[in-house]
Amino acid sequence: MDAKPLTPPASSAPSAPLSPLQEFWSGFCANRGALAALMVFALLALAALLAPWVAPHDPVQQFRSHMLQAPVWGDGGSSQFLLGTDELGRDMLSRLLHGGRISLGIGLASVLMSLLPGVILGLLAAFYQSTLSPAIMRVMDVMLALPGLLLAICVITVLGPGLVNTVIAIAIGALPGYTRLTRAAALAEIGRDYVTASRVAGAGTLRLMFSAVLPNCMAPLIVNATLSFSSAILETAGLGFLGLGVQAPTAEWGTMLSSARDYMERAPWVVTLPGLTILVSVLAVNLMGDGLRDALDPKLKKVS
């Protein structure tokens, strides 16, 4: 047997157990794809955040003498418009940067707006299994009967198109997923000894819910939040493409695509660039989600 464990604690500092955060981080870094995705995503988020300062032009300003100008590497391109211009002579780069604010912003807002009520409903369903649970879960079943985008279309039909309504529509579509997930995770925890101990020690239901059970349900919730963030980006763009999302002239990736499709033969960049941006952001978030899942919850690793 090795003598090392017998040495006094002072010298064993390097082999001290990792904190959960360190453990998670080293697990995440082990996945090189996820790490690269994190960097790409950070870059995209930064670009979106700083768009008003780094964008070379106003995203809605029309340069009438430069309509459908090619990107700088193409025929007739100039450094004034690095990624070219669209059919109204608006700078593509500036529109893509500002579009990032909309797409990532809607993604973030809709994740928060579905995460919070979803977690609360899920916890309520787990703690009041005989009273609230059937009602909540039946409503969620109905919502699940309509796939995300269709449910969003349903909501848009009633509320009308627009930025805020897009957030609401996508959040409603993601709600049942969080509710089900939280309920399942909480049910698995409720039977554990530490919850019983906490209850015996006199903790109230609210305290049990949020301070005992919820922290132990976070892993699947974080993974789900990442994945629903990527589908929110796709849905926002999809709704924009169908003309049901963010309305012109606001720069949004999906809306840009739908107005550009008539020009795709003459000016392919008006279609390829917004699409590539959507693909890269969704891909980055999905890869990050895979990395998070592997690092947070090794049990889930074998699934998919």
Add this chain to the structure above:
Amino acid sequence: MFGFLLRKLATLLPTLVGVTIVAFGLIRLVPGDPIEVMMGERGMDEATHAEMAHRLGLDQPLYQQYLAYVGNLLHGDLGQSLVSHLPVVDEFKALFPATVELAFMALLLAVSLGLTLGMLAALKRGSVLDQGVMGTATIGYSMPVFWWGLILIMFFSVQLGWTPISGRISVEYEVDRVTGFMLIDSLLSGERGAFASSVLHLLLPGLVLGTSTMAVVARMTRSSMLEVLREDYIRTARAKGLSPRRIVVVHALRNALIPVLTVIGMQTGSLLAGAVLTETIFSWPGIGKWLIDSIARRDYPVVQAGILISALTFIGVNLIVDLLYGVVNPRIRSQH
């Protein structure tokens, strides 16, 4: 098996009721006067307004309106389109086969290619092929459907001229409508080249719609296959001296299919949602395009029916998958 089916149906009943309530409520939640919304007219005089309210049953209590709505549904009455003034059911019957055909092609491509690629990746684990397939699958899974469609059109239809841009069959063929399914009707027409033309028209939309499902099926097949290959009965089969091909196809694949089947069922949702986008891009005359066009035209009875039909299709397909699940794995039947 029959008892299993009955139990499944019983658990679905609340969901079915809920879906009809959503569809019923939708048209009443749209901003504006419900009668004007339903008749698609504005500024009616008092007398017509009252008469319409009576004719549509809107002067009755809400629960009676709902019961009347469900009663009509059960008789196959989905209301009347505000634009074409045709019964919604007739429009639906004309368009539904196109969507089914599209979804069929998408599933066919997704399952055949996804299963093959996932299986190869699992058998050659860690190889370049495996990494390539998994990388492509991750990209396919993140692909925005509408953009993918435009890119494929740009490449295959515009640049190469291999596939048509839109429609279900070339105009040179006059195919009589028998079943509504172009693949079948073109075969029945007996015209040379008609069937090939309809397949060619279906290829690109099917590929676009099937891409994300293909990616999910490939990923699931790989992980499920890897798990099954570790099982004892595979070792036994190997020890018995069975050929590798027989082990994979007969012993491993069959057991690996169970989770794959569930995933295919869950993908129906994204197929339905994807159909809305795919049909819009390819001007495919199906349910999805019908729904989107109707929203633009404020043809609310059609929107209501479209939403209801999508939900029912989703529920129905998942029921079928559950039943198939019971067939593939008899243990499931007794568990539930």
